[in-house]
Amino acid sequence: MENNKTYSYDEAYGASLEYFNGDELAARVWVNKYALKDSFGNIYEKSPEDMHHRITDEVVRIENKYKNPMSAEEVFGLLDHFKYIVPAGSPMTGIGNNHQVASLSNCFVVGLDGDADSYGAILRVDEEQVQLMKRRGGVGHDLSHLRPKGSPVNNSALTSTGLVPFMERYSNSTREVAQDGRRGALMLSVSIKHPDSEAFIDAKMTEGKITGANVSVKIDDDFMRCATEGKEYTQQFPVESDNPKMKCTVDASKLWAKIVHNAWKSAEPGVLFWDTITRESIPDCYADLGFKTVSTNPCGEIPLCPYDSCRLLSINLYSYVENPFTDKARFDFDLFRKHVAMAQRIMDDIVDMELEKIDLIMEKIKRDPQSDEVKGTEYHLWEKIKRKSGMGRRTGVGITAEGDMIAAMGLRYGTEEATAFSVEVHRTLALAAYRSSVDMAKERGAFEIFDAGREAANPFINRIKEADPQLYADMVKYGRRNIACLTIAPTGTTSLMTQTTSGIEPVFLPVYKRRRKVNPNDTDVHVDFVDETGDSFEEYIVYHNKFIEWMKVNGIDTAKRYTQEEIDELIARSPYYKATANDVDWLMKVRMQGAIQKWVDHSISVTINLPNNVDEALVNRLYVEAWKSGCKGCTVYRDGSRSGVMIAVDKKKKGGDKSGGTQLPPCSHPQVTEVRPQTLECDVVRFQNNKEKWVAFVGLLDGYPYEIFTGLQDDEEGIVLPKTITKGKIIKQTNEDGSHRYDFQFENKRGYKTTVEGLSEKFNPEYWNYAKLISGVLRYRMPIAHVIKLVGSLQLKSESINTWKIGVERALKKYIVDGTEAKGQKCPVCGQEALVYQEGCLICKNCGSSRCG
Template sequence: MEQKTKQKVKSYTFDEAYEASVKYFKGDEMAAKVWVSKYALKDSFGTIFELTPNDMHRRLAKEIARIEKNYPNPMTEEEIFDLLKDFRYIVPQGGPMTGIGNKYQIASLSNCFVIGNNNADSYGGIMKVDEEQVQLMKRRGGVGHDLSHIRPKGSPVLNSALTSTGVVPFMERYSNSTREVAQDGRRGALMLTISIKHPDSEEFIDAKMEAGKITGANVSVKIDDEFMRAVVEGKPYIQQYPIDSPNPKFRKEINARELWKKIIHNAWKSAEPGVLFWDTVTRESVPDCYADLGYRTVSTNPCGEIPLCPYDSCRLLALNLYSYVENPFTPEAHFNFDLFKKHVHAAQRIMDDIIDLELEKIDAILDKIAKDPEDDEIKSVERNLWLKIRRKTIEGRRTGIGITAEGDMLAALGLQYGSENATDFSVVVHKTLAIEAYRSSVYTAKERGAFPIYDAQREKDNPFINRLKAEDEELYKEMTTYGRRNIALLTIAPTGTTSLMTQTTSGIEPVFMPYYKRRRKVNPNDKNVKVSFVDKAGDSWEEFNVFHHKFLTWMEVNGYNPEEVKNYSEEQIQELIKKSPYYGATSSDVDWVNKVRMQGAIQKWVDHSISVTVNLPENITEEMVAKVYETAWESGCKGCTVYREGSRDGVLVSNKKEENKNNNSPFPNKRPPVLECDVIRFKNNHEDWVAFVGLYDGRPYEIFTGLIEDDVLPVPKSVKKGRILKIKDENGSRYDFQYVDKYGYTNTMGGLSHMFNKEYWNYAKLISGVLRNGMPIPDVVNLVSSLRLDNESINSWIAGVERALRRYIPDGTKAKPGKKCPECGAESLVYQEGCLTCQNCGHSKCG
């Protein structure tokens, strides 16, 4: 009898996929690393099954085309592939890119979820949300939920506690749950919100100012128009609980300006809380026309771009705006609106197909839950959760079309980002996107049917729908006749890694910098090698300039030879930038108030929201932060977040040691500009951790450590050694990690102090300070091991530091006097290979 053999699927090593992808991205190593690490098809063992993004795009096109065949007038696989390939036009984001056609994992395609519990204020309801949050995060979803239903601190309760603890303890619980859940090497993502009307909102606003607290969540305050008017007019404001009750159980009058000042101060100091202008959110929300059917918006996803009702979800996709500029960077440059409109229609149709693919994924999750060996009682919360999500997915068919490369599009058209002309043009583009996406949804409804609860009468007074009606009466008539396929359609999400692969500016942001410097170690005896400098160790280095991709395009179009420009001096490059459309249009150049006004103008054509962080210099005043927030409210933004340079470090107070003139330490008084570095990888509670240990004469001098996340830590596993450079510039100091790859190129990973959680960094400064003062390593290990705090994430980090430092304890070194063997009680413990070993009974305990 003939036996059928299963065809073996071809797999690739990381280096094979990386090298092929470097060629695909035309030498862009960062883009290649991001794609291989985050998006190439893998199984649970990390085996890679795709060589380049072409393979991924073929996988996506094949699956989307399979769904298309279920409907009239289907797009072909080749048509879809041509839209996706090279990241040129349509770019599915995150979950859809990794999950579509992925047979190796049972995970959702949705990027965003919001959950809730019908305002249940019992412990059972609060714990249920905690479990639902964890269940979603293990399927790669980012989660948001609101805490306004929790009764304020001191309220009477019918249990042994007698009074409520308020919202803050539950913030910590939800935060800790987030940190405990790993998603394919990524941490969970959580948004916690509360209404400014809630009596505990001030405690919520202050909660993250305490070191080590609420480290696993973003927090935003839902601010209503009444509160903002009270701030502007200097009037009192009433807080109450329940917040929406006509007959509240609790009421108090507060000074609105004082609470507003606290929000501003905390945002200035620590970049949180963000603000959500909630009346604008709900007033503009199309799904809120169906609030009585379960579509009342209650919170947002972790980055704030998708406000959602409980148990709804959304998938994201971006259009690359730069690709629609013809003859870029020339006097003949123009935006191809006809092609753009055609592709918007295709993108919206593809998004609707992805909903069907998501429903298949949900059914697979439900099937797995049914087959799991646990009791039905244990599985019931997870099963009911996904049944609710499935229902909302079918009823509303929500989509999330956005954009990337706004900054490059404007530059290519000769428009300066932040100028009035540039903002006016951006509004035209986003208005076109909104109208054509809704038109596509109406056309799709003709062929496939409207979303089941569509009701034109419910939507007749919605401001967003009426804006569409005013622009295109015929579209509105067709929508009321045939319905619409999707309840809401548009967003502008962060596109960090997406923009690395499109090789463009991110989202609606301006270019960060037109160029930066990079170094590689060279052999000074080689021909045609330019030695820029020789370091203290005697190694020769070549320093060269790396340019933003589209700035290179501008050079080529305008007759400059990029290879020659790479050898320009700093002064020559700055003069060149002045001639380009990127001059005065970087993230540090654009006027902050103008930026939020631009966001507000674009928001009028985005039915969900826009994720934007306003980056501010370190010396900005709190008054200017208030001006940015107030302008955002006045301009019609749905939310706003600010980040003041260095503000995260301001959350914890660190005592900076004065330089010791009579230094008895084996180390110099001043930190050398370059230190050799060991890279130590290890497992900690089944998680992958890494430590960068800076060495002086082979002794630990400083340490940076934390969880490994490939999107922010793209250092190959083969790298064991490198250097830590202390860099000083106009923004202060930072620590960069530098290593030489197998091709001889030096790669620089900027900002070790910002790679890991901020609380880790502040404790790392403390421990590094002890190391630099020459304390013996065994004593440092004892000190570190004694730092046990009421925070599991910090304790896990402390254990990682302890394990890393033990490697530098010489064998035979005695343990701290008085430390006894836990097995025999003898004071005979010595370190051997980093482990404490008893010379009396042989008991050994490794860190």
């Protein structure tokens, strides 16, 4: 019987906080993202225990349709407290949810056969991706079928516009779709063989373009050989035709250098080693039956054919380590095999649930008030997805907590010993999952188009055959329930609930500091310092959950307040030492991915995190090593690189710009810095308009204004600072959810450093938006006098914003070099255009009048 009791947010949060043993972040994530809700936001579950009972009931319902069903006790024991098996977001929120009609699939790919580059086909794909995104799905599709720029077309345009305008179309559509408060997710791919691939590679380097999509290039082995050997490479269209309409040759090494440069600068494009993907793909053995892989989901871990989808689930590897963090640590392979088999069964049950969900979606579409003409596309889309899902019964069993498992075994992430152990775990997982799929084929029947002969030459299947000949023999005899079984996906928010490292990644940081304001009169409060305004602050340490487990196992007091030196000493003693995301040997990480990939039939989502100061040669080396190691794809992220996605400032040629501009003399103003430094020196500028007190924080790079934050002082949601503070630092920080904020830090008379967190959150959003506009032109080094003129020319209706303009002008005038002419402005006394800036004021060289304002 369905429970219609609802809970307040505070009730659910309180119960979840207790469930997660006081982990506030895990509790909030669960209530906000995964608790059962209706379309109005009413909450129907009090804690994850309720959710796990809901999922258990549905799994057992499906199990009871088949032979040898699992019991409710078995299933709940796997799910409880996220200990062993963790369904991904869409299954977790959608299973047993009768309040909302949504798919259980995390990943989709769409794409039309035939004349797929007609306007009708392009618009159809656009509509299909939107329809899927509104049901929570991430979508991928390939653009290799679109005609290159300049190709003849059969309409009044005469020639094709190429790929980029359609990239923008699909990107904009994605940004318009909201999924439970989050935007849609899109992957766009193109073959390197396509003559427009260079334009595709460059498309995201322009600020404001293609902001709603991830982009990846499908790279074949021939291109990689040409790029590494300095040879020419042939592009053509159609890319797979034996008789192409267009052919051209390119310098492969130069095009490869552009891919590397753009990835170094902006973290995109990602690379997909397409020959490796298709050569290893089991579904591609059935390409002629509609299972030809064409693109991937947005995170790249599931290569898919058109209109197929995949549901995901993770196994918590840490939970299989007995006696963790001791010299007696061992991995329980027997329990692991048993649970992998059960996980594969649950995944197959979820395929049945998804087919039921698709029926509900199609019934809802039928009932919708729109005409059949309007809703026909969506209905037909789900018909195609249901057909493909039922034919292949594709699943995505993956893992999380790889980093914690390695540490718990006393190994160091990134070493050869740790990689060898991980490979053995993933080999065991693959064999157990495939054994389970074969056993289900005996009980439930093989997937509809299974044909052992088609798969006989597949490298992945032959690895299975070599590792377990009996398994292969049974598979040939009975078939397999699922066309493909395995993946390794990112497990960002779900790993917060397992309280472990995410996916295959190492720990991000084992220990970090946070600060909070406290009431000094409260009991059990330690006041670290009191600032000039009398506010008391406490600094506290946040430990990675499994780092605390290591401390407990080794008899280290977890309640003691440690100094930074003591914390550093603790980390150095732990298995997390030199094993964080920024510490690991990047080449070893790539080789580890390639070695594990051999036991994952889909793909692996992994990012190589690099510090800001690495050069492009390292990115090149990592990408080439990924290809050689057998990776199916690779993404690098250089710290701060995302903020470097800007339109390049044209460098003027000697002798001046032929368009009429003049060449600036050397060092007339600082150079453009596209990537914002993490820390900037800051001036605090105070001013008063009428009775209002204002403050501006001006971030300085080489003494020159680079950004500005400004707003009211002493406002309830504004800034309160000691009057003596005139300088400090603005620090760009990364929040736990990956977003950014800007903190102001200053040192008071006692030498304590005080931080005002989140300048962007302290002011009226309207001020913040205009401050971003002004900061943008400051970063591109528009002369200060021109910036002031720009600010003054803003036509704003709001009285308060116009007052704000005056404050910004006054703050910036401080940085104008004396003697700078105010071109275009006339003296209000004598009427002559003879005004210059001196000490922040306008002085008329003709009559001597002075005006500050």
